[in-house]
Amino acid sequence: MAGVGFRRWAQALSRGKGSGLSALLPGYRAASGGSKADLPSSYPLTPEAKAAAAKKYNMRVDDYKPYPDQGEGYGDYPKLPDTSQQERDPWYQWDHPDLRRNWGEPMHWNFDIFTRNRVDTSPTVVSWSTMCKQLFGFIGFMLFMFYLGEKYPAYQPVAPKQYPYNNLYLEKGGDPEKQPEEVVNYKI
Amino acid sequence: MWFPASVLTSTLIIIFFLLGYPVVTTLVSGPVKPGWAKTHVKPAVKTAFFVSLIPLFLFVNEGVEVVIASWNWMNTMTFDVGISLKFDHYSLIFTPVALYVSWAIMEFAMWYMQDDPHMDQFFKYLLIFLIAMIVLVTANNLFQLFIGWEGVGIMSFLLIGWWSSRADANTAALQAVVYNRVGDIGLIFALAWMVTNLNSWEMQQVFVTVEGFNVTPPALGLVLAAAGKSAQFGLHPWLPSAMEGPTPVSALLHSSTMVVAGIFLLIRMSPLLEKSPTALTVCLCLGALTALFTACCALTHNDLKKVIAFSTSSQLGLMMVTIGLNQPQLAFLHICMHAFFKAMLFLCSGSIIHSLGGEQDIRKMGAIQRQTPWTSSCFTIGSLALTGMPFLAGFFSKDAIIEAMTTSHLNAWALILTLIATAFTAVYSLRLIYFVVMVNPRSMAISPIGEGDPQLINPLKRLAWGSILAGLCITLNVLPFKTPVMSMPPVLKLIAVIVTVLGFLTALWLIAPLGARTQTTLSPNMHRFTSMLGFYPALVHRATPKLSLVWGQTAADQMIDQNWLEQVGPKATVTLNKPLITTTSNIQQGITKTHLTLFLLALILVVSMIIF
Numbered sequence: 033m034a035g036v037g038f039r040r041w042a043q044a045l046s047r048g049k050g051s052g053l054s055a056l057l058p059g060y061r062a063a064s065g066g067s068k069a070d071l072p073s074s075y076p077l078t079p080e081a082k083a084a085a086a087k088k089y090n091m092r093v094d095d096y097k098p099y100p101d102q103g104e105g106y107g108d109y110p111k112l113p114d115t116s117q118q119e120r121d122p123w124y125q126w127d128h129p130d131l132r133r134n135w136g137e138p139m140h141w142n143f144d145i146f147t148r149n150r151v152d153t154s155p156t157v158v159s160w161s162t163m164c165k166q167l168f169g170f171i172g173f174m175l176f177m178f179y180l181g182e183k184y185p186a187y188q189p190v191a192p193k194q195y196p197y198n199n200l201y202l203e204k205g206g207d208p209e210k211q212p213e214e215v216v217n218y219k220i
Numbered sequence: 221m222w223f224p225a226s227v228l229t230s231t232l233i234i235i236f237f238l239l240g241y242p243v244v245t246t247l248v249s250g251p252v253k254p255g256w257a258k259t260h261v262k263p264a265v266k267t268a269f270f271v272s273l274i275p276l277f278l279f280v281n282e283g284v285e286v287v288i289a290s291w292n293w294m295n296t297m298t299f300d301v302g303i304s305l306k307f308d309h310y311s312l313i314f315t316p317v318a319l320y321v322s323w324a325i326m327e328f329a330m331w332y333m334q335d336d337p338h339m340d341q342f343f344k345y346l347l348i349f350l351i352a353m354i355v356l357v358t359a360n361n362l363f364q365l366f367i368g369w370e371g372v373g374i375m376s377f378l379l380i381g382w383w384s385s386r387a388d389a390n391t392a393a394l395q396a397v398v399y400n401r402v403g404d405i406g407l408i409f410a411l412a413w414m415v416t417n418l419n420s421w422e423m424q425q426v427f428v429t430v431e432g433f434n435v436t437p438p439a440l441g442l443v444l445a446a447a448g449k450s451a452q453f454g455l456h457p458w459l460p461s462a463m464e465g466p467t468p469v470s471a472l473l474h475s476s477t478m479v480v481a482g483i484f485l486l487i488r489m490s491p492l493l494e495k496s497p498t499a500l501t502v503c504l505c506l507g508a509l510t511a512l513f514t515a516c517c518a519l520t521h522n523d524l525k526k527v528i529a530f531s532t533s534s535q536l537g538l539m540m541v542t543i544g545l546n547q548p549q550l551a552f553l554h555i556c557m558h559a560f561f562k563a564m565l566f567l568c569s570g571s572i573i574h575s576l577g578g579e580q581d582i583r584k585m586g587a588i589q590r591q592t593p594w595t596s597s598c599f600t601i602g603s604l605a606l607t608g609m610p611f612l613a614g615f616f617s618k619d620a621i622i623e624a625m626t627t628s629h630l631n632a633w634a635l636i637l638t639l640i641a642t643a644f645t646a647v648y649s650l651r652l653i654y655f656v657v658m659v660n661p662r663s664m665a666i667s668p669i670g671e672g673d674p675q676l677i678n679p680l681k682r683l684a685w686g687s688i689l690a691g692l693c694i695t696l697n698v699l700p701f702k703t704p705v706m707s708m709p710p711v712l713k714l715i716a717v718i719v720t721v722l723g724f725l726t727a728l729w730l731i732a733p734l735g736a737r738t739q740t741t742l743s744p745n746m747h748r749f750t751s752m753l754g755f756y757p758a759l760v761h762r763a764t765p766k767l768s769l770v771w772g773q774t775a776a777d778q779m780i781d782q783n784w785l786e787q788v789g790p791k792a793t794v795t796l797n798k799p800l801i802t803t804t805s806n807i808q809q810g811i812t813k814t815h816l817t818l819f820l821l822a823l824i825l826v827v828s829m830i831i832f
Contacts, residue, residue, distance in 0.1 A: 144769075
């Protein structure tokens with residue numbers, strides 16, 4: 033490796049155009065990463081710019097739609113639909129199976145929100161409003177019942193009840209001629 | 221007999237050494253020897269269990285109340301944090317129970333995980349978890365408890381996400397961490413309250429110096445912490461999701477040890493909790509709601525491990541109810557009983573799942589009692605113990621809890637919910653036994669069914685003995701701290717059994733031949749509500765992350781990027797300087813009229829200054 037670099041440097045020096053230090057850089061570095069043309073640029077104003085941007089992001093011109101130009105800095109980055117990776121086909125042979133994404137596919141601006149570990153936008157069995165009504169209705173009902181339960185608690189009595197009029201002697205069919213026994217279950 | 225308190229400390233240090241030594245051996249460079257788990261880990265845990273019996277027997281024999289060993293650790297001018305170990309009834313009983321269950325699970329895991337290429341790492345994680353759990357239960361100050369608390373949380377994350385190539389496992393691990401962290405907010409708040417008001421984290425000092433303070437805020441903080449760790453309603457979805465982890469993890473962490481850490485915290489802090497009726501009421505109501513809600517979810521799910529997970533959550537709700545009744549010792553008794561039969565249920569489920577080639581749906585099981593007699597029998601014993609079958613382990617704790625409930629002055633709705641949850645426990649237990657063990661086989665014709673391996677059978681046998689005898693052993697040797705109600709009407713005495721029998725009868729009626737009923741489900745709406753877990757995960761797991769992540773992105777974009785880095789920084793320079801520059805350069809255009817005007821203004825200014 034060092035020998036190859038040194039030889040290349042010597043050749044660049046002999047051409048007499050500068051120090052030739054750039055020749056020391058190994059060739060594989062030049063192939064890594066994208067070129068400047070692959071970076072996002074400013075908002076596309078003309079149809080040709082839109083077509084070029086669509087090509088840059090590997091999209092069809094009909095599918096390509098940039099973010100509105102409101103000074104937020106999106107440039108020509110495509111506005112992709114807010115769908116999570118969970119909605120994609122689990123059985124397809126994706127290049128990245130855990131991300132359910134193919135190489136070169138345009139990434140959503142908020143891709144990190146829509147990975148499979150995070151926000152899931154796949155359709156639910158029931159509509160959002162029905163789910164909210166049922167869950168919060170259940171919680172509300174429980175809270176109300178707990179409130180009633182606090183107001184009317186359950187407990188075991190420690191003594192028989194003390195009724196007036198000598199423990200309701202006459203109402204219970206006692207003999208009015210007789211003097212009833214005094215019944216005192218408890219005193220306060 | 222003279223009882224040296226240092227014996228307790230020494231045995232605990234020996235236990236830490238026994239458990240820590242295999243972990244330390246993995247720190248050397250190079251892989252561990254093959255069979256390291258069998259030669260180092262299982263014997264370590266087994267020996268630690270037998271060593272932990274020594275302090276227990278000494279403690280019970282001598283009738284000691286508590287032994288505390290303290291060392292100085294960190295000292296500031298006004299605040300000290302020490303290492304202090306508390307050997308009381310709770311820590312000395314829980315440690316052997318946890319080690320006994322861990323011994324069985326480690327042996328089972330050697331069979332269950334034998335094909336895993338990183339089996340040794342798995343056992344290392346289990347050992348680290350066990351050390352953290354023992355640190356938690358023996359802690360006498362809240363800081364030390366918090367160390368164990370976080371330790372078990374981290375190990376839970378690593379173990380749930382064991383099969384990290386599964387996105388669902390990663391999501392479940394993340395859920396466990398996030399929900400536990402929400403609960404940790406409560407614990408940290410309680411710690412902060414104590415350090416600012418009581419100047420100590422030592423439990424004895426907290427209980428004494430808290431007189432005269434309004435203890436409701438820290439008590440509610442502790443309840444929030446317990447709700448997170450013990451999967452109470454509102455912070456419960458992580459527990460069924462945690463079934464993504466391997467079955468030994470579910471058996472050890474998510475049924476016997478880690479999930480009871482929240483309840484254990486409340487038991488430890490019960491002297492503080494009992495001074496706050498609000499906190500006790502919250503515990504009661506939250507526990508009752510959890511018990512019923514998760515029992516309902518267990519009725520309609522078909523994944524074997526998930527049903528057992530919901531059952532765990534329901535029993536944790538029951539423990540929370542017991543805390544709400546101000547009966548911490550009963551809650552602790554239920555923790556110990558629950559550890560045995562729930563771990564056994566999970567091991568049986570692991571055996572069944574392995575035998576059926578990875579099948580977890582109970583609708584695709586059935587009639588395995590002849591092929592796997594040990595598993596089927598232990599599964600039945602565990603389920604019966606769970607329902608509170610008289611004189612099995614669960615009976616001693618559950619019956620006492622229900623009796624305490626019915627003879628207390630409490631929220632009537634909480635009582636009703638708990639009784640219904642008890643009935644539902646019987647329903648889903650019988651449902652599990654029916655679908656998994658009985659009736660006709662609905663699994664694949666050729667499955668690797670078999671239970672010849674002693675590493676599978678011996679743990680089940682040990683846990684079965686525990687599920688049968690542990691209740692009797694513990695209740696015969698430990699006196700109750702609070703006098704139980706001795707006399708009650710016969711109906712109240714038998715209410716637990718009556719409710720359980722009603723549950724069994726309901727289950728039998730529901731599984732009757734379909735000709736007796738025209739519908740497969742009594743109420744499709746309720747079935748959908750419970751099978752979707754009340755839509756709670758669907759709503760919360762979508763709305764909360766999306767809102768927080770979108771707001772975070774907006775804050776980063778607009779507040780930081782556009783505001784601070786543009787408007788306030790560079791653009792503010794332009795905004796402020798441009799008018800000044802414009803004014804200054806407009807004045808200095810070289811126009812004579814402007815110069816004369818300025819000269820006149822300056823003259824007027826000077827004259828007025830001279831005059832005035």
